[in-house]
Structures are given as C-alpha cells and as structure tokens.
Amino acid sequence: MRLIRTTLLAFILSSLLAACAFPPETALYQQSPDIPPYEQDSFADYVSETRDWIATHRVFLTDDHETEIARNIPFEIRPQASSNQTSNNDAPRRGILFVHGLGASPWYFHDIASAMAQDGWLARSMLLPGHGTRPGDLSLPDYDDWTGSVAHQVKLLEREVDEVWLGGFSTGGNLVTSYAARNSDIAGLLLFSPGIEPGTDLLFLTPVIQYLWDWVDADPEDNMINYQSLSTKASALYYRSVTDVADALDAKPFDRPALITMSAHDSVLDPMAILRRFETGFTNAASRMVWYDVNPAPSNDTRVESKNSNLPDQQISNFSHLSALFSPSNPYYGVDGSFVFVENGQEDIALPDDSTKLWRSAWGHIEPGKYHARLTWNPYFADMIGSIKSVTN
Template identity: 40%
Template sequence: MNTPRLSLLLAALAIAQVDAAHGQGASLPLGQTSFAAYREQTRQWLQQAREFQSPDHAAELDWNAPQEWRPEQPPSRGILLVHGLGDSPWSFSDLGPSLARQGFLVRTLLLPGHGSKPADLLDTRIEQWRQLLREQAAVLAREVPNVYLGGFSTGANLVLDYAYEHPEVDGLLLFSPAFKSDTAYDWLPSMIAWAKPWLRAPGPGRPSQTPVRYLNVPTNAFAQFYRSSVAVQARLNTGSYDKPVLVVAAQHDSVLDTAHIRDTFTRRFTHPASRLVWYGSPVPDMPQTPRVLTRSDALPEQRISQFSHMGVLFSPGNPLYGANGAQRICWNGQDDQGMAACQAGETVWYSDWGYREAGKFHARLTYNPYFEWQNGVMFEVLNAAAPALPLTPKAGGENQATALQ
C-alpha cells in the first residue's frame, strides 16, 4: 500500500478509536442565540467548574471568559477569534483592542473543555468546538455586514475549515496555524486515548495550569487537535482559498511543521493581498515575493535566541506575557539547573521550547517584539477584503475601544 493511502487509513482508524471511546462529555453550555447570553452562561459555568490558580478569582474569570471589544462608532466589520489547544481568550488580550480601535466589533470564544481544568478535555469533542464557532459566527453575521475570522494554532485550523465552507467570510487571520505538526506520530494519541488518558499523568509538584492556560492536557485533547489537522488538510487539498489571509509563523516553532506552512501559503492562499509574516531566516528556496515578509527572530540585544509558537500574539507591554510580564514560563525544556535559575529570577534568555545554548538559560518567549509592525501588516490584509469606514475621532483624543467584561 502506498504511503498516502496508508496515512489516510491510519487517520480513519485513529478517529474511529476516539469516536468509539468518547461520548459528549460535560462541558460549557452551547446553543445560545446571542453573544451576551453565551458570554454570561459561560462565566457562570466557569465560576462553578474552574480550578482557580490564584486568590483573584475575578481576574481569572475575566481572562478565561469570552470577551468583546466594541469600537466607538457603529461597526460595519466584525471578527471572531478562536484560541488554541490548552489556551484561553487571553490569547487575544492585545490583538482584540487593536482591532477594535480600527473599527472592528471583536469577539473571542472559549472552546469547550477549556478555561476550567485540564480534565474537562478528557471527553471533549471537535464537534463541540465546531458547533460553537458555527453558532457565534452566525450571531456575528446578523450584526455586521462584513465578517472575518481569526485563530491561533488549533483555532486557526477550525476557522480555515469553516471558511472553506462559508464564502460569506471576508478574510482570515491565522497565527501559528497548526495545519501539520512537526512529528510523524501525531496520529498516535487518537489510537491510544481510550487506554491511556494522559500522556503525562498529573501529579504533585507538576503544575497542570496557570491563570490563563493549561500546561498539560489529556491524550484526547491531542486526538481532537489531530482531527482538526486532518480536516483542514482535506480542505486545502480541494484547492485554493482566494480571500485575503494573514499567516504568521515562527521558523523555529517547536510544535509545527513550518515548511509545510510556507508551502501551503504559496500554493493555497492566492489572493494578491495575502501575506505570510515569517519570523526567522530568509528561505533560499522560497520565491522572492512581496507577499512574504521576513523578520529575524534572533535579537541578542533583547536576549532573544529564537521566536516561539505562542509568542507571536502578545505585545511587549502585555502585563502577564510581555517583556516585564508577571508570568515567566521557566518550564521550557531546560535542564534542572536552568529551571532553578529561571525560577529564582536570574537573568535568562528567551526562545521556543527546547532550545539550548551553552552558558545561557532560556525561558519561553511569550511576546512579539514586532507586534505593532505586525498589526500594520494585518490591517492592510483586512482592508483589502472590505475597507474600513472612516472613523470620526472624538474631541480631545484618539478613538478608544470599549471592552465589555
């Protein structure tokens, strides 16, 4: 049997294993017909289901609950943003206000199984994630004439899969899109989830989550990611996607096959205004085109060795993940000495997971030094789909976005 056919067979068997082993598990409520009802019911569910990580429960609820930012003027454009596996709506805490200041009605979703505790992903299914996206995209479309979608990692898979089937979507933002992982065994969790619920079992002294994300997820969660990857690759194989798309990728992403992302952008995202923002070294075999924008991810003056999977979304000024943020991620594939030095507050460098260099200790890079420049590229892509209506600044200052919390 040839390799492509064998891969398809393994994928089908893997998905069947998960389907047989898991039913619709207890999760946050679905089926709301307004964003306000969805957000309120989700906050109520989080209040009961979340394992809080700090005394400040109100802040953790705000960080993990669905969020909305409204522009000053009545919007004609709206965007729905979908986080990645193990993450939360906090992923878009910097991007959301930036989009609202440009006139977008911005909303974030909390995928079922997230925001509460990792064990809630034991029985979560991709169908629940798809249902939530389908419901809230329809809600947004009733409120604004132009609808965009954005996603990070697994969330990028979900929105691209949806957009292929819904031509009314005007454009996409895909951050670290998880079209294909960097491992040849990404199908394996789907085969073993029924027998091995956790690849790394939770235990004392092994933190499973932070105030804004999970650090460990069940095997079933990886299986559902794999299903999203299989689905989006099937969509991409049907042909090009011709709406404007922004793709942002870090060359040294420790999670994804970034060469596959580059190739997918070149072959499938054909609109002249589509852009690939590539953080790394210029790629010799990639055609020289203004559609690909390269920035170095080695910034020694900022103690940055390489960019990471998660860092592309956050501003250097982010209170948790920024250059002086409160959440330093020391668990980054270093040895015990490096881990201890990082936790003790010593000076560290920053990188993707697992990068090592003699004489340096590396924490995770959780912010993007090019964040404002990247926003400028993003707005050019979005405006190519449906230009913004002119905003009328209020006297005495710049337009301000209103966050509904």
C-alpha cells in the first residue's frame, strides 16, 4: 500500500511539473527588490507610499501609466455628507475593508465600494503584498505578510468607525473570513466567490512544488488589473489560506451576518461544497447566499436566493468566478468595457470578427456555434447591492 501511495504521488508530481510553464525572459517574471511596506500609521500614508512603490516597480502594460497606477493602488471612498448615516459634522459610523483575490487588484471593489459609500459607509480596498506591480512579485510575500497587512488595515479602520465589516473576493474571502472568525469585534462579512472550497484536490502538493518549479502558468500579460500568470509560490499561499479558513470555520461556525455570492459554474472553486459550507458554517439568520445558476439552488435553506444565470437575450450563458463584483457600466469590465477576456478556453472555436456576436460565460463553457468570452459583469448588480443592504441592516 505504501508503494502504491508513493507511486501515485510521484505520478501526480510529474504530471504537475509537466504542466508547469517556462515564462519568457522579461521583467514581468522577475522580482522587485522586496514587497512594499504596509504598516503605515495612517491609511493616507499607506496609499501614498504604495502609489510611489507601484510607480517605481510596476512593469507597465500600456502607455497610460497613471490609469494603471490608479487601478492598482489601495483606495477609500468616504460617504457623502448628504447620506442619512452621516453629515458634515459626523464621522462615518460604519466601515468596510475589502480584500481582493489572487492576482487581482483593489479596483475589483470599485463598484461595490462606490455603492456602499453612497449608503453612508466608509469603504476601503487594500492591496495584498506582491500585487500591483508584476507577476514575478507574487513569489515575494509570505502568508504572514498577507494576514499581517489585513490585520493592520482592520486596526486603522477601527480608529475611524464604530462598526467594521470585512469583504473579500476569492482568496481575499478566505483571508477576511479567517480574521473575522477569530475576532469577534468584526460585525459581519461580504464574500464574493470565496475561495473556501477549491475546485481541485491537488493543492496540498503546492508547498512541495514551490521548491521544485517556479511557475504554474505563464500567459501574455494584457490585463492592467489582474495578473494572468501564476507562480507556484502564489499557489502555495492560496493553499495556506484554504487550510487556515477551514481550521477557523471547523473550530466554530461563523455566527454573525454574512453575504456570499456564488456561481454554480465557477471554474475555480467547488460551488456545491461552498453551498454546503454556507448551510452549516454560516449560522446567523440574517445571512444570505446569492446562487447564480440555470436552475434553482439545490438547497432547502431559505436563506439561499437563486438568480437565473442563463440570459440569452443578453448573450449570457452562465456566470463566471469574477462577474458578481462588477456593474454593467464598469469602464473596464462592463458591457462596453475596454477589456474583454476573449481567451476563455475556446481554442478550437474561431473568434468572430464582430465583437457583438460574442457570448459570455464562465471559463471553459462551450456551445456549438457560439464563441464565449468571460462574463466580467453582473446583470443583477443592483439586486446584489440590495442584498448587501439587507444583510448589513
């Protein structure tokens, strides 16, 4: 039996190594001198120093350096004075800190943060160390850098508001859930495609593979707010976040309000496992799960709300891992946005010359006669903001 296990492990390792990538010899895949500092005394200093760091160390993809910097630095949106929760003389009472996913940027939360600020929230979005500059920098941070930067930003936010919520996308969802589960002063969670249950059983190998191989994937870098390439060190950090959040939720279910959004066609995660985790691991009666699928969610939990993800009148077949976050009017990922994920697992299908003929879906979805680009916006964005208001109230 031991020989069988050893042989199987060797086969899996050899298969993974065969799939590993050889990136081109460019600055994108080299490393900056270090990660930027993240323990500044104020959020304003954090933004300013991070901006300077990115301006110095980023490998720019376009000639528009200012836009690239702006979409990769931390930001905050303060509530307008006319809000019913704040005034010219009153500080905001409630705040939320958003944490992006692996390879992504703070700008992933631009649309949600803007909507919540209009409702009286102080909304901040931070940058995880290793992001915002070049894919090679994802091999620089340790897991303690990620958890430490989240913890520090929480403390800064707690100085300014009475009530703190945390929000996260994918890997960021793991980080904020782990923190909130162990810190009772966090009022609740907003989780968008949280990476709690990965879509592969082989992640446990990444702590070993990171010492054998540098890159899992090396793709052309053309997206200013998301790395397309993935180092083995980054994969190992994600795996660490998975085990960390599992330990936290297994020790005690999360008993404060939480919102989770999930596409049943998510190509990165295990949607059914996350649905079951919500049913048993998020016990507050005010918690909600928004389930995007062609069919109603396979759950008897009345807190789960289903949204039809097959919208042929909008040329949408289903929802992707990231689509819940963005408004249809988003200038980069929206309906008329400047960036389109055309490489979407459709290698054997001809890309149409007319972009209006593109359909949208999760990665890898294929239908005869249709070319599917990635869906990068949420047709139900306004409804999702309504769900956020319901859960947070």
